[in-house]
Amino acid sequence: MKRMAAIAVLLAGIVGLSACTKAVTTSKAVTDPEPASGHHHHEHQAASGDVQAMWQMNPEQPQAKAATRIRFMAHGADGEPITKFAVLHEKLLHLIVVSKDLSYFNHIHPDFDGEGIFTVSTKFPFGGEYRLFAEYQPEGSGTVVSKQTIELGGEKEQKPLTVDKALTKSTGHEIVTLSHGRLAAGEETTLAFHISDAATKTPVRDLEPYLGAAGHVVIISGDAEQYIHVHPDNADAAGPEAVFHAVFPKAGVYKVWGQFAREGRPITVSYTLQVK
Known part of the structure; x- marks a missing residue:
């Protein structure tokens, strides 16, 4: 019952709204068939139908410098929420947050409720477009990365991405x-x-x-x-x-x-x- 209630909370935002809303959005994930180990690398270029991610932002229209609650849930190929995750470098999920111009970077770890939903509260420094990369490993599977784009209200900052001459x-x-x-x-x-x-x-x-x-x-x-x-x-x-x-x-x-x-x-x- 608890799991169904949690799912209902995320799905509720879809009712009465058009396909891909600000409140709840879904995205395909990319899978790496090999479990994480050694100096492996992940190159996520093409979508896989095995996992589908669902994201919810609260408030519906996030604002720069104000707290935003991010909720995340992944579904398997059978449509059921994934509730069992392997520990991936000491955490169940790593969330990488970057601004579109890559001037801002944050590596955070949402809390897991044990029923399929990850939640974290964070602040974004300025308005504009951000990319979220959720990296996790469903139990018995390979590493998965789910990507999401969000738009933050507030004053925008756009910094040029310049190749470093000094390293x-x-x-x-x-x-x-x-x-x-x-x-x-x-x-x-x-x-x-x-x-x-x-x-x-x-x-x-x-x-x-x-x-x-x-x-x-x-x-x-x-x-x-x-x-x-x-x-x-x-x-x-x-x-x-x-x-x-x-x-x-x-x-x-x-x-x-x-x-x-x-x-x-x-x-x-x-x-x-x-x-x-």
């Missing part, structure tokens, strides 16, 4: 330098992050596990359509280097976010690359 960034506490192999569409390349202490300039050797690994890398194409998530070769590496492998599906500009942890703090650095 050394500072977090204030760390200096992180990205080196990479040949950036060619369809070819696997290496992404190596070298991390030093900003004060002492010495290589760090005290990285802590971040969501079950030495680090995570999220890559999104400049049009916010392509999503890639990779993990390091050595999940237990403590620094100073974390090495990842990825395949960029097509030529173009991509933004790369590296996420690590040190001294109890999350570390996030980003780079914009040109792939030929």
Whole structure:
């Protein structure tokens, strides 16, 4: 009964509204047949009919800088809600939120009610278009990514996506330098992050596990359509280097976010690359 009531709450927003509303929207998901492990990567380009996602925003028209509650539920090929999920790097669902221009990035983890619905409350910094990528793994299946586009009310900010000439960034506490192999569409390349202490300039050797690994890398194409998530070769590496492998599906500009942890703090650095 509890599960049916939860489903009814999401479906209620559809009644009396036109096909794809602001309140409740559905989207096809893309599946990776292999369970998440090692330095795997996900390249989500084509829809699969195996999983369908349902999203609900409250308020119906989200506003920048105000709390928005996001509710998410996935249905299997049989039309029934999926209620059993495997733990994927310490969480049941990873929600990546980016603005359309990729200037804003957030990696959050909705709460699960045990009956099929994930819920999280968050704030968006400015108005305009955002992309949501929900990554999860139904029990006994491969990794799935469901994508959704939403429009935020409020003052818009549009920042140009410019390829980085320098690949050394500072977090204030760390200096992180990205080196990479040949950036060619369809070819696997290496992404190596070298991390030093900003004060002492010495290589760090005290990285802590971040969501079950030495680090995570999220890559999104400049049009916010392509999503890639990779993990390091050595999940237990403590620094100073974390090495990842990825395949960029097509030529173009991509933004790369590296996420690590040190001294109890999350570390996030980003780079914009040109792939030929």
